[in-house]
Amino acid sequence: MLADNQGTYLDADGQDALWRTLNEHGAVDFAHPAELPAPAVENIPPFAADFLLDTTRAAYPLVRNGILRRYPDIRFILSHTGGFVPYASQRMAVTIAGETGRSPLDVLDDFRTIYFDTALSAGPAALPTLLAFARPGHVLFGSDWPFAPVAAGQYFANGLDSGVDPGTKAAINRTNAEALFPRLACAPTPTPARPAPVRLRQAAQRVGARFFFKLVQPGTD
Structure with missing residues (x-):
């Protein structure tokens, strides 16, 4: 699902029938951002900040309005580490607690029931923050393909390769998804391709990174 559809977010009135059906089937709901329901700010590409804000705006009412609690058999995945x-989880939890009278710790626990993918987000600051916040098993690999160029996905996948220990990397790359989608555990593991020479691979990564940054920030050398 899109985080918002022409300004309508996932908590809008009239969606209860949808949530009931998804809950009955134990569905997995993947929420991906769209453009904010407002004009983009000049010189701030939506990729840089707006998409992350759109995802955050989708998550907030799911917790604020009790959708996660009323429909506990739906597993929600938020892309890009959840925006x-x-x-901002503690800040949002304090706000929701003040509005609803709930405990901030209970509100935080609701946010932590969400699953998060690593698409375009496995950087040296974002990845440790996500792992410190998310429940064990709730972080999944993401590339943002086909929305983002392959070079962009590879650039951030390299951050995952070098940013976590082998056990965590294996869990994010496969075993967490197998627990969420048990049928995947029965699928044969593909034979890994022969690794390219280190210097060639590093050169390709550098070229991909430069190409990616030229796409999202014109004028970057």
Whole structure:
């Protein structure tokens, strides 16, 4: 699902029939951002901040309005580490607690029931923050393909390769998804391709990174 559809977010009135059906089937709901329901700010590409804010805006009412609690058999996945959710979770929890009278710790626990993918987000600051916040088993690999160029996905996948220990990397790359989608555990593991020479691979990564940054920030050399 899109985080918002022309300004309508996932908590809008009239969606209960949808949530009931998804809950009955134990569905997995993947929420991906769209453009904010407002004009983009000049010189701030939506990729840089707006998409992350859109995802955060989708998560907030799911917790604020009790959708996660009323429909506990739906597993929600938020792309791009959930936008700003891991970083702003306590701030949002305090706000929701003040509005609803709930405990901030209970609100935080609701946010932590969400699953998060690593698409375009496995950087040296974002990844440790996500792992510190998310429940064990709730972080999944993401590349943002086909929305982002392959070079962009590879650039951030390299951050995952070098940023976590082998056990965590294996869990994010496969075993966490197998627990969420048990049928995947029965699928044969593909034979890994022969690794390219280190110097060639590193050169390709550098070229991909430069190409990616030229796409999202014109004028970057």
